[in-house]
Amino acid sequence: xxAAQLIQxxxxxxxxxxxxxxxxxxxxxxxxxxxxxxxxVRAMPEVGGVFIQxxxxxxxxxxxxxxxxxxxxxxxxxxxxGFSLMQEHIGFAAMAEVPCVVVNVMRGGPSTGMPTSPSxxxxxxxxxxxxxxxxxxxxxxxxxxxxxDLTVKAFNLAERFxxxxxxxxxxxxxxxxxxxxxxxxxxxxxxxxxxxxxEDFWPKKAAPDGVPEMAAFGDGYRFHxxxxxxxxxxxxxxxxxxAEALIARLHGKIEEHTDEITEIETHMMDDAEIAIxxxxxxxxxxxxxxxxxxxxxxxxxxxxxxTLWPFPDAQVASAARQVDTIVVAEMNLGxxxxxxxxxxxxxxEIVGHLRADGEPITPTALRDVLAKFEGANA
Amino acid sequence: MTDVSERxxxxxxYLRDWAxxxxxxxxxxxxxxxRSFLEAVDQLQLDQDKVAMVAGIGCSSRLIGxxxxxxxxxxxxxxxxxxxxxxxxxxxxxxxxxxxxxxxLAIGGNHLIHAARRNIDITVLMLNNSIYGxxxxxAAPTTPEGAVAxxxxxGNTEPNFDACKLLMGAGASFVGRVFxxxxxxxxxxxxxxxxxxxxxxxxxxxxxxxxxxxxNRIGGGAEMLNWMAVRDExxxxxxxxxxxxxxxxxxxxxxxxxxxxxxxxxxxxxxxxRRADDHES
Numbered sequence: 001x002x003a004a005q006l007i008q009x010x011x012x013x014x015x016x017x018x019x020x021x022x023x024x025x026x027x028x029x030x031x032x033x034x035x036x037x038x039x040x041v042r043a044m045p046e047v048g049g050v051f052i053q054x055x056x057x058x059x060x061x062x063x064x065x066x067x068x069x070x071x072x073x074x075x076x077x078x079x080x081x082g083f084s085l086m087q088e089h090i091g092f093a094a095m096a097e098v099p100c101v102v103v104n105v106m107r108g109g110p111s112t113g114m115p116t117s118p119s120x121x122x123x124x125x126x127x128x129x130x131x132x133x134x135x136x137x138x139x140x141x142x143x144x145x146x147x148x149d150l151t152v153k154a155f156n157l158a159e160r161f162x163x164x165x166x167x168x169x170x171x172x173x174x175x176x177x178x179x180x181x182x183x184x185x186x187x188x189x190x191x192x193x194x195x196x197x198x199e200d201f202w203p204k205k206a207a208p209d210g211v212p213e214m215a216a217f218g219d220g221y222r223f224h225x226x227x228x229x230x231x232x233x234x235x236x237x238x239x240x241x242x243a244e245a246l247i248a249r250l251h252g253k254i255e256e257h258t259d260e261i262t263e264i265e266t267h268m269m270d271d272a273e274i275a276i277x278x279x280x281x282x283x284x285x286x287x288x289x290x291x292x293x294x295x296x297x298x299x300x301x302x303x304x305x306x307t308l309w310p311f312p313d314a315q316v317a318s319a320a321r322q323v324d325t326i327v328v329a330e331m332n333l334g335x336x337x338x339x340x341x342x343x344x345x346x347x348x349e350i351v352g353h354l355r356a357d358g359e360p361i362t363p364t365a366l367r368d369v370l371a372k373f374e375g376a377n378a
Numbered sequence: 379m380t381d382v383s384e385r386x387x388x389x390x391x392y393l394r395d396w397a398x399x400x401x402x403x404x405x406x407x408x409x410x411x412x413r414s415f416l417e418a419v420d421q422l423q424l425d426q427d428k429v430a431m432v433a434g435i436g437c438s439s440r441l442i443g444x445x446x447x448x449x450x451x452x453x454x455x456x457x458x459x460x461x462x463x464x465x466x467x468x469x470x471x472x473x474x475x476x477x478x479x480x481x482x483l484a485i486g487g488n489h490l491i492h493a494a495r496r497n498i499d500i501t502v503l504m505l506n507n508s509i510y511g512x513x514x515x516x517a518a519p520t521t522p523e524g525a526v527a528x529x530x531x532x533g534n535t536e537p538n539f540d541a542c543k544l545l546m547g548a549g550a551s552f553v554g555r556v557f558x559x560x561x562x563x564x565x566x567x568x569x570x571x572x573x574x575x576x577x578x579x580x581x582x583x584x585x586x587x588x589x590x591x592x593x594n595r596i597g598g599g600a601e602m603l604n605w606m607a608v609r610d611e612x613x614x615x616x617x618x619x620x621x622x623x624x625x626x627x628x629x630x631x632x633x634x635x636x637x638x639x640x641x642x643x644x645x646x647x648x649x650x651x652r653r654a655d656d657h658e659s
Contacts, residue, residue: 024463024466026462044651044652045652045653046653048652048653049652050466050467050649050651050652051651051652052462052463052466054459054462054492055459055488055489058456058459058489059456059459059462059489059492060459062452062453062456062462062463063459063460063462063463063466064463065452065460065463066432066450066459066460066462066463066464066465067466067467068463068467069460069463069464070467070471071468072467074467088453088456089456092452092453216468217450217464217471218427218428218430218448218470218471219427221448222426222427222446222448223449224394224442224443224451225449225450226451227451227452228451235397235443236443236451
């Protein structure tokens with residue numbers, strides 16, 4: 001293992017990207033993500049990659065898609081307002097099946113909002129921000145070390161499933177400096193390149209797992225990429241049955257492989273009668289609150305999804321059958337709580353602890369929420 | 379000057395037969411433009427595997443579906459941004475953008491001027507038919523004042539862009555304008571643009587008989603091509619001779635347009651922030 005280093009979340013993101021093989025960064029400045037660009041501009045030349053500051057966030061993700069089509073592992077980073085501008089190309093990348101990583105370091109919204117304050121206000125935007133029915137993979141780290149791990153995972157999933165992957169964390173994680181020991185090496189996944197004869201290559205003919213092989217422009221395969229509904233040859237069609245099969249495959253390749261995607265941490269859940277469901281920075285406050293409450297005899301546990309989408313339905317349903325109450329804590333006015341309610345299916349009481357004022361949810365606040373359960377099961 | 383006898387390959391070599399028939403309307407000059415471009419590719423003997431065409435949304439953008447290169451049909455107006463990432467990641471590719479006047483100058487204007495400013499080594503062909511064709515004939519930033527479109531039924535009250543002046547102002551190191559009625563000049567200027575090291579912008583004045591021609595009572599494809607034939611040396615006449623009568627504004631003469639290469643200069647080619655020894659790759 002390497003020595004410990006004191007770095008902020010945005011730096012860990014860059015280190016994770018480098019470990020995963022990123023060789024293209026295109027972005028546009030926005031607080032609180034800009035450190036990612038400022039580190040990337042130095043890092044990319046060192047690994048033979050390319051950095052470009054584009055004219056806006058729309059162009060940033062377009063350039064990333066262009067670089068990925070050329071065979072590069074490519075990423076961009078932004079925050080809420082810029083993330084809104086990127087939605088057009090998140091949809092394009094989903095439809096055209098172009099691997100890429102989009103980092104959204106969340107700040108207070110809506111609109112320009114509170115640029116230097118944290119929030120978790122973009123959870124639903126990450127899932128549904130682009131138009132049309134599409135799958136989404138969204139990862140939510142809760143520490144600097146986890147930013148590194150999940151950045152690597154984001155690239156790997158993007159390559160594995162030929163899809164955009166969104167890494168979602170907030171301003172606190174982005175800017176907090178923590179001592180981390182990063183691994184010397186990580187598992188790296190690369191897109192599957194075709195080996196068929198060039199004349200037999202159909203760019204959207206899927207393998208049995210639903211993921212087509214991906215050739216790079218310039219490697220001798222001449223093919224078409226489009227955001228229009230298209231057939232296995234990659235060519236536009238208005239045949240509804242072909243479009244239906246395409247949309248079904250785009251969803252299926254993700255939904256049928258949640259075992260490769262879903263990551264969830266539980267803490268003190270074995271005998272829990274109450275659970276706190278929290279992610280990102282709030283997951284850390286929740287863990288501290290659980291430990292304090294446990295010391296006081298409250299049978300509470302933590303459910304912390306590292307994968308927000310696909311939503312961990314099965315794990316939440318299982319927890320709901322076990323506990324009486326799930327407290328959902330998030331720094332917004334109620335985004336994932338609806339998903340928890342849906343997945344719980346009425347098996348547990350769902351209580352929200354929500355705030356969207358640019359301030360974090362503290363361990364003390366969550367311990368206070370748990371106070372009302374004190375004595376009930378002690 | 380292009381001589382047909384110099385051609386070494388049938389341009390159909392560069393087409394995807396299996397993708398036909400195409401979506402263009404009868405009388406649309408975009409096919410003539412595409413052929414002239416393929417003649418230029420052939421003259422220069424570009425490696426077919428290394429030509430990448432990028433397009434946005436609109437009639438002109440659909441052309442890339444029919445050419446047997448690597449083709450990226452992106453989003454509305456964003457082709458120069460897709461092309462920028464593509465070219466930076468694979469500098470060995472000849473990257474060509476096909477855009478339209480609405481795609482390139484309205485929704486994509488920002489991307490176009492910044493690509494020009496950087497002087498990235500791509501070639502942009504902007505097919506200007508003075509109207510939004512794909513969506514049904516709405517006014518574009520190139521629709522002449524007074525001209526009728528489906529969103530300017532009483533005549534357009536907005537001034538229009540001179541795309542070449544705009545791109546020269548943005549710093550494009552190669553700017554040309556050609557008319558679809560003059561395929562030989564088209565091929566020559568396109569070949570020069572492809573050969574140019576740096577950002578090349580070529581405005582191709584094409585036609586839209588289906589909407590622009592019909593709405594403004596100009597006629598079909600043949601009449602529109604006649605209308606745009608070069609009258610004086612280097613100056614094409616169509617818009618200067620046509621006066622659009624508006625109910626809102628006075629009769630407005632459209633400006634005469636110079637054709638040929640309007641700007642060509644040697645400037646540092648943009649390669650992104652990368653290792654110094656990678657610049658020449």
